Amino acid sequence: MAPSSADIPASFVINGSRHALTIPPWMTLLDLLREHLHLTGSKKGCDHGQCGACTVLVDGIRLNSCLILAVSRDGADITTIEGLERDGDLHPLQTAFVEHDAFQCGYCTPGQICSAAGLLSERHAHNRAEIRENMSGNLCRCGAYTNIADAIEDVMAQDAAAREAAE
């Protein structure tokens, strides 16, 4: 893509790495990630904020990256599915999703996992019904919902046990 005179400087910390960029103001965060930084783990399922496949963590909050113009988040700290692993170890949610077969085609999966990570840190969901309610912005056409709920419940229990042990 040729640079345009409309381009605006913006910088982000993405998965721990600093990116100083000059980007057109109409570019969404999702397209920046996928098309320009080749972080294709964040998925485009509708481009209208209706499916949740593009969910990433922006300053720790789960957001639909297709609804965000990248320049509007200048300075943000962004975590995508590619940034959840730590030193080669899967995030507990990633492990739980594999163990519970919480996906089939895998396309909604990065969004489900990032959304679940946001959900866990929000601490709004305390039981399965609340998990289901609070995950309803992430559609899964393969119908893995019960397994996704199992995976999140599993990690939520691990987190609770870890907190209890720490207290």
Added chain:
Amino acid sequence: MSLTENIHIGRPTNRVDGRLKVTGQAKYAAEYPAADLLHGAIVGSTIAAGRITALNVEPARQVPGVVEVFTHENRGKAAWLDRSWRDEVAPPGHPFRPLHSDRILFDGQPIALVVADSYEAARDAASLVSAEYEVREHCTELERKRSEAYVPPEKRSGIPPPPDPRGDPEKAFEDAPIKISRDYRVNAEHHNPMEMFGTTCVYEGNDKLTIYDKTQGSQNAQGYVTSVFGLKSKNVRLINHYVGGAFGSALRPQHQLFFAVMASLELKRSVRVSLTRSQMFHIGYRPDNYQTVSLAADREGRLRSIMHDAVASTSHYEDYQEAVVNWSGMMYHCDNVKLSYRLAKLHTPTPCDMRAPGAAIGVTALECALDELSYEVGIDPLEIRRLNFASKDENTDKQFTSKALHACYREGAAAFGWDKRKSVPRSMQDGHDLIGWGVSTGMWDAFLQKAEATAKLSADGKLEVSTAASDIGTGTWTILTQIGADAFGLPLEDVTARIGDSTLPTSPVEGGSWTAASNGSAVQAACEAAKETLFKHAKKMANSPLADSEFEDVAVSGGCIFRIDDPGKRLAISEIMHAADLEEIEEEGKVGPDLLQMMKYISYTHSAVFAEVRVDEELGIVRVTRIVCAAAAGRILNPKTARSQILGGVVMGIGMALHEEAMTDHRLGKIMNHNLAEYHIPAHADIENIEVIFVDEHDEKVSPLGVKGLGEIGIVGTASAVANAIFHATGKRVRDFPITIDKLLAA
């Protein structure tokens, strides 16, 4: 060779592609990078029928970054003959050719492709393309075309037309003491896989292409490209390693494949084209349909007459067909049966196979009607199904290779607690909620298709199995790895499956629930052939401890081939290969249907689905609180991924029951809810408890592996079980799917 113990087959196994999918590393069609990549955006027509009289593309051309705008006036070279556009699964008719002429056959039909150096520029410029039309009268309303419905003159390959009537169904209906005749409708549905259709066409120079496409058949799509564009087969490689769902929508090549390749060849550049979510409502769909089911029984509930008529939509250019009514002639024993199936042409794209095509709507109508009949007879809805059990396929007079449906009824009912059901509608309440329990039978084909595979064993004992299958989330990567691992007694890590590439051994499209049976059996056959070759080399070695053995006497495990009855007599694979001066052994395997056996036998998967709903009658809100699906599906290769297949089918069945429908403004011929906010599919909050049971079913005839397939059976019978539960809860029978709040309140 006698089979050694299976370590991996039959064991719940995590997906081998799981790590790639949870880390975002699995790449889908629109995610492959290419140098100097161009982006294409499709412009759709705004009318449903007529002709383009003028196109204004100049404003689009003025957008910085735009490279070309293609319309029917400057489309690139493509095949002239109709048949060159037919893909493997095309129904009879004239396949749609993008930008072929000025004619408009459906709303949203592609009329232009804008190609630019960025996605944003292409999208912006596409919004500036405008057209003038000569508008012709259109019709998108099936009801208005019902009277013009016709029996398709040319049959679609692989789809059996309804059988001839048997007995005297009209007279039997007339004479029977108990009878019902009801009209049902399942509104048009759209597949809406989560991944939007995309193609990245990498131009390698001299009309050589590497294409990454969202498709359920790499070889079908590759064949389409070479045929339409007159390219040499060796110059076109098509890859579909990961497919973000499809459910039938990616069986046929979709518009974006044509556009990406056309633009790539014309511009001699790499091009990516994706459909938008809205544009995905202008490709194939599950046809709208009206069905009439007439059932008659004696006073005990034995079926005396079954008549099932269906009219379904198709396009103006192809006669899409599926088996809708045939199920009514073979699910239950009945001597008097009449089945009919007709089409009506609408100004829509051609419908397309969607999960359990035909059965998902036809069985729904039959199973609701049978439920209605059970109340007329005064017999338990499960009992009427048991009573009318069909012990052979009465459409063809063939024996079933297996049918453990009674076990599905028994184990499903036990898990659900069906014996605690109160038979009278509206008799089970919990506080404010009415509770209802419903049941349905499900049925789907168990096919074995022609498939080929190779197995390559290297001197270090590692195995690679290859076949051009696709994994659309079904678990194909994993089960092929399991099959290979068991053949050579290897851990899963030592086996690599290769699929999703048109250059691999011949495979059918991934559909019909036949991949595990067909490609799985081909892989197993290839492994057996490779083992036999290994054995021959082992036998030939100087002082071979296996010199006197036959192939049946030996097994392979732990990097050695050995006598089963005397494991001390063994040779290491590395040793054998070294002695034979080989680096690897590669053999082929082929499978296909046994035509002789098929004259006498036929194979189906069966299920029993039990549903519990809670209905808030004042608000009309229905919640599906429990589903138990018990399936008889032959051998289960991987209970973990198999269970997920059923879960997925059940969830889509709940969508059919309560949520999914394309809403068309017939004055405009336009689908109005062409997005995921307004076309409702089940979300997390809609799905509560689903239990999956696989009953024991041994079937040595259905496929060499004994596998029947699971991709579709989960949806068949789910919508009817839910509808029947809603009736049991409320005493209200809604026969128009989906059963939305408005319909339930009005009933």
